[in-house]
Amino acid sequence: xxxxxxxxxxxxxxxxxxxxxxxxxxxxxxxxxxxxxxxxxxxxxxxxxxxxxxxxxxxxxxxxxxxxxxxxxxxxxxxxxxxxxxxxxxxxxxxxxxxxxxxxxxxxxxxxxxxxxxxxxxxxxxxxxxxxxxxxxxxxxxxxxxxx
Amino acid sequence: xxxxxxxxxxxxxxxxxxxxxxxxxxxxxxxxxxxxxxxxxxxxxxxxxxxxxxxxxxxxxxxxxxxxxxxxxxxxxxxxxxxxxxxxxxxxxxxxxxxxxxxxxxxxxxxxxxxxxxxxxxxxxxxxxxxxxxxxxxxxxxxxxxxx
DNA sequence: TTGCTCCTCACGTCACGTGAGGTGGC
DNA sequence: TTGCTCCTCACGTCACGTGAGGTGGC
Numbered sequence: 312x313x314x315x316x317x318x319x320x321x322x323x324x325x326x327x328x329x330x331x332x333x334x335x336x337x338x339x340x341x342x343x344x345x346x347x348x349x350x351x352x353x354x355x356x357x358x359x360x361x362x363x364x365x366x367x368x369x370x371x372x373x374x375x376x377x378x379x380x381x382x383x384x385x386x387x388x389x390x391x392x393x394x395x396x397x398x399x400x401x402x403x404x405x406x407x408x409x410x411x412x413x414x415x416x417x418x419x420x421x422x423x424x425x426x427x428x429x430x431x432x433x434x435x436x437x438x439x440x441x442x443x444x445x446x447x448x449x450x451x452x453x454x455x456x457x458x459x
Numbered sequence: 460x461x462x463x464x465x466x467x468x469x470x471x472x473x474x475x476x477x478x479x480x481x482x483x484x485x486x487x488x489x490x491x492x493x494x495x496x497x498x499x500x501x502x503x504x505x506x507x508x509x510x511x512x513x514x515x516x517x518x519x520x521x522x523x524x525x526x527x528x529x530x531x532x533x534x535x536x537x538x539x540x541x542x543x544x545x546x547x548x549x550x551x552x553x554x555x556x557x558x559x560x561x562x563x564x565x566x567x568x569x570x571x572x573x574x575x576x577x578x579x580x581x582x583x584x585x586x587x588x589x590x591x592x593x594x595x596x597x598x599x600x601x602x603x604x605x606x607x
Numbered sequence: 608t609t610g611c612t613c614c615t616c617a618c619g620t621c622a623c624g625t626g627a628g629g630t631g632g633c
Numbered sequence: 634t635t636g637c638t639c640c641t642c643a644c645g646t647c648a649c650g651t652g653a654g655g656t657g658g659c
Contacts (some may be wrong), residue, residue, distance in 0.1 A: 415602035
């Protein structure tokens, strides 16, 4: 092991921990969003540096990525927290145990919700396609120079 | 023509005008949203009844539908107003005229924006699918009763 | 008169954006 | 010392939600 040295520009740590700037950049969210998610209990930093800087591990990055991916479905942050906490509970539970089976049932409900919202969104995308086509028609109509 | 009689429950008018409740129901938006769109100059009622009730014609319903369909793309109401007003201008302009050709150029830029946001959304939908699959895997793993 | 839909304030909420002023390590 | 990234308030914004109190036509 390389020991607890290094960290160029204090951007990343030997432990694989990263500052909020790196995390936000990687996932594609604003610093404000990440901090806000902490405010509402959706994403807690793994730890803090001596100077008070938030430091995040890979599990937090994974969690943040899930959050970002769920955004287009229009879940509230509270609903996302519910689902993500459920997943964390699931990771700790023994498969087949009573607790795990109860979790699976709840999880199935969440999955149904995800799928149904996904289908809604897909229908809306189809509507967007029709819109784009009619916009193109309109544009060609307007630009018509009578030379064809 | 049947003359200016009727209107059961004052819900619709002979002119094809409808009250806000009917409009909102048809398009699938809240009364508050429709009123808010008027506040920001995005959708003006065709007229008002004697009692002050908002009345909307088919063109307004069409416009509201476009607004609803653009929502998943994440345009701000101001950006939508820009596009919709552009379409209205286009409907009034003579095809091939200088004004119409300028409009067509602007419209093409808007179309590019719509298409690029649409593709972004599609990529996010793919991510959602992967998410749903891993949720299902997790659920089956938890529910495993060792009996298969 | 009752019931329904509508009306206008106006304050609340959610998910952040945006400075303001300050700290901390190369 | 300069430059960069980070910090904590705290107020602003966007797109509505949600009553509060009142009106209007079958």
